[in-house]
Amino acid sequence: MRPILVAAAVALVVSILFTPYLIRIFSKQGFGQEIREEVQKSHSAKRGTPTMGGVAILVAMWVGYLVTHLTVTETGPSASGLLVLFLTTALGFVGFFDDFIKIRKQRNLGLNKTAKLVGQLAAAVVFAILVLRFPDVNQVTPASVHLSFIRDISLISFGAIGFVIFAYVAISGWSNAVNFTDGMDGLAAGTASMVLATYVLISFWQFRNDCTVVPTPGCYTVRDPEDIAVVAAAAMAACVGFLWWNAAPAKIFMGDTGSLALGGLIAGLSMVTRTELLAIVIGGLFVVEALSVVMQIAVFRTTRRRLFRMAPFHHHFELAGWAETTVIIRFWVLAAITCMFGVGLFYADWLALSDQFQ
Template sequence: MIGLIIAFAVGLVLSISLTPLFIRYLVHNHYGQFIRQDGPTSHMTKRGTPTMGGVVIIFATVVAWFIGTLINGGLPSWSGILLVFLFVGIGFIGLLDDALKIMHQRSLGLHAWAKIVGQVAIASLFTWGILTIPNVHGRTPGIFDISLARPLGLTFTQWGIVAAVILIVLWVNFIVAAWSNAVNLTDGLDGLAAGAGIFVFVAYTFISYFQLLQSCWGDTLNVAACYDTRDPLSIAIFCSSLVGALAGFLWWNASPAQIFMGDTGSQAIGAAVAGVSILTDTEFLAILIGGLYVITTLSDVIQIGVFKLTHKRVFRMAPLHHHFELKGWKEITIVIRFWLIAALFAVMGAGLFYAEWVSQL
């Protein structure tokens, strides 16, 4: 437990102290946000606000995770290393995207194909990693099963090992791309994505730490309900570190934001949700835990789909938070209410996880 607390504290202190220094650097070099012309007109006042704040989130999280791991008396686990690799790797693609937007002063950064190729390469390497280097119990960080709160018994290996490998690579790539884009779409108002992320990773800190307490290789007496997930403590420390980093960043990102996380931050946070859900065997439970991100994405999908079919709009503007902006809601009102929704989804997800465990007793 001490490792989790230290990791949170280090992530918070690093993020809240380094962000203003990074803001000064960005302002000095005129690295400001480009605002899309078709967005709400109220957003034009945000033009030039420093972006790429995700760099601080990533740095603070990784350092805090490493320190928390050492405090706990061990070296980084294979699961933790893979999670950090995915988090940093996808964040780096977001950084390139942000940098190109600033350089060209337009809302389009990396070419879509370049972004896809980069994400596929990183997610595929992550997939290879989670299926290799078993621990002393023979458990690799990832498995070939589809999971809710634990494996559902639906395994890709039923179609043979070659097909299973292809399917798991496609499955992991889909999860990483889906969550990265979901968080990216949600990052449209000051503090919205960061605040929602805090609730998501608090829930996952609880889930991964509970899996440690009820590990099949620990002292638990509930053999029928135990978890055989690999390195749950390392995952819990990472989640606690990210909560601290997001909280520290939110101090400067809350309305009116002095810095934006950019694609650097949103893509990395989405990758973290994907990675943690895969490593804790909770891929489908993550849909509930990150429900706000899911709803935001669905609003965009619905808007585009309906418009293509009927040439009519369901929402005044998508994603959903812009719809309420155009209805006259103040930005801070939308953000706080959406935070409450995010908290509700996270609590329901953690509650469902615990209820499933109780049902196994």
Template sequence: MQVYQYIVIIALAVMASSVFTSIEIPILKHRQFQQFIREEGPKSHKKKEGTPTMGGIAIYASICLVSMIGTSLTRDMGILLIFGALYGLIGFADDFIKVTQKHNLGLRAWQKLLFQIVLGVGFGYYVVKYTNLGTNVWVPFIDKDVDFGMWFIPFVAFVIVAVANSVNLADGLDGLCAGVTAIFAFGFALIADGFSAFPSGVYCLAIVGSCIGFMFFNKFPAQVFMGDTGSMALGGGLAAAVILTKAELMIPFVGLVFVVEALSVIIQVIGFKTTGKRLFRMAPIHHHFELGGMKETSVVKMFWVFAAICCVAGLLIMKI
């Protein structure tokens, strides 16, 4: 893609997301779709209770609109849009239960995981059966395609579930998830361009602009949260887009922020169960810094910078 195409797609997505979010906020307030803060979370977050949630609907509506404007609706693009929407529906169900039951517990963990795995397996089957990618995965450093054979579909399911839940974990501070996701998506838009995966590139750029547009309302102090509706749609859709580039193994490099967020939770749980002690003040790790005395806005900016560094590092690895 040409530079002007990047600018046009991102700009359209910023405008669409801004408009859709501004329209959605009053509707969410009228419907009383409000965030309920978990009791075990940071006490300072209690003041955020009552903030409208499920803003991810506006984000994904923008992504769909701009993706269809940015390219012809090919089969791959259609599947990407549908897949992201299906993951968003998992998040929507979780959010809807929370707001209607007026607590912070939605779907059970096993229910979410089951739906995520089933969709992941289905997407893996689509890649094998209906694309020319086969069961190959591009391996960085050696710059070769490796055939994963019978392990490809389980691998795809694992990647999608891991990315979606990692993005979801990053949705804990105002502007954090949207900002980090925009940076991650921009990195993979460039990678998709390098692999001539045009639908994935356009889809990722639509995510970049949609997240930026949403941040006008989600930055501190947030007027609206994306909710699991947004984080699941973004994570699932992004993972699917990356898989269509064959560059899944670049995710740990470009998306190191998400890896760190997920690992902090895993380490915290394992450490507490085995030793009775917590390594971090609170997990995910962004709360660790927050409880250490850093301002919420400072933590968010630090993570944005780290995400940008990881993105550049990932692109340099691609060059190598």
């Protein structure tokens, strides 16, 4: 528990103190946000607000993780922890270039679809290959090639090549889902904080019930669960610290730098904790936001009519007359409900397996 608390405390402090420094630097450099044409009337006051604040989240997460290993833990960083951090940072770089192009061209379009696709593909493929190349002494890789809900589904195995493809689909899907959600002050950061807090609980519970330490009914065979909890705690606290400045009215936006990185982080955590399908429940708000975009496009192309006033989904309510803060708070409530439901499913699975042997 101590490493988790230290990682969270350090990341929180770094994020709160480093973010205003970025605000000053980016403001002087003119790194301001461009606004989508569809919402310019309601969001016109946000034009010019510093963006690329995801840099603060990434820095705070890394500092929290490294300081924890330098001062508290007796072992060095794990393969699982470093691989998840690599994936998060790689997608952060893709988002950074996307944000930078938007700023240079003074428009709300950065990297084209092909360039962003290549960036996500490269990060996902490297992550997946490295996951398969780092088995421990028991030949257990940081992630499983089986599809997982709360545990591996033994009947569904991807194999090595299939796992690489699955990893790309999951990483691309989650990074885009968080990116779609990042359209209102604090919406993505607040939701991500809850999802990451949920993964702190899940990975810590897996650590306390690790089959390699105490082989008991209902134990887990995931690798490096304590270190994954440290990563999730550092990221969660980094998001909370950033939210201090990103909450309405936002002083800075995370940009694609933050949203793509956080989406990749959630995907990575789901794979190393073997909860890929459970993540869909935990991050239900992100999933709904992404589905709203897919549905809007599908319906418009087939009927030439719009299913929602605007996609992603949060803009539908904004155009319906809801105040921005009302949309944000109610969406946070929904995110909290999905996270609690996910924790409930996770605990119920453990309880059911434990009761079978009593």
